[in-house]
Amino acid sequence: GAVVSQHPSWVICKSGTSVKIECRSLDFQATTMFWYRQFPKQSLMLMATSNEGSKATYEQGVEKDKFLINHASLTLSTLTVTSAHPEDSSFYICSARGNRGIQQPQHFGDGTRLSIL
């Protein structure tokens, strides 16, 4: 089946640091990639949607200058959490979908646990 690789799986860093998370589709071309955040015992909340070569579309309440998304190729999207603070600590998950649109399922990475001290 389709594989999405997310890296790193776990980050601990000091407040004020910027952290970059990578998401790669390994065996298909990801026309659209999505970034989610999940707090303990809560559901996945969509942060932004990105299409290859276009600017990301952010959900209401998500700061685009705080969470920089780049989707430069059909196999790679990155999320950079800039000047991270403890309240940014969460589980960040990317997903990718191919070029047949909404009738396809999304394939998820295994998430990045971000802890800001």
Add this chain to the structure above:
Amino acid sequence: SQKIEQNSEALNIQEGKTATLTCNYTNYSPAYLQWYRQDPGRGPVFLLLIRENEKEKRKERLKVTFDTTLKQSLFHITASQPADSATYLCALVSTGTASKLTFGTGTRLQVTL
């Protein structure tokens, strides 16, 4: 307001029984409904997709039903096994929402010997 509701209480069943999980939604017009499995500390894994004009979908021991009148989907696991223990998420792709997938909060299933 829009809601996707799943039973927040864990479902505990005995091995070999059928597990039935419920997903109810409010103020959505779903084009597709999907079910995912999520293990602790991992990303969701896709299980089944059912379209708005389909009543039922099966895959091996899994069965999903979709009732757009009741605004409900049921997810069944027959002959359940301890390895089926996980959190199960339902998710909707709604018409007119630019293909965004919105998740319910999930139901934790625990299958015991």
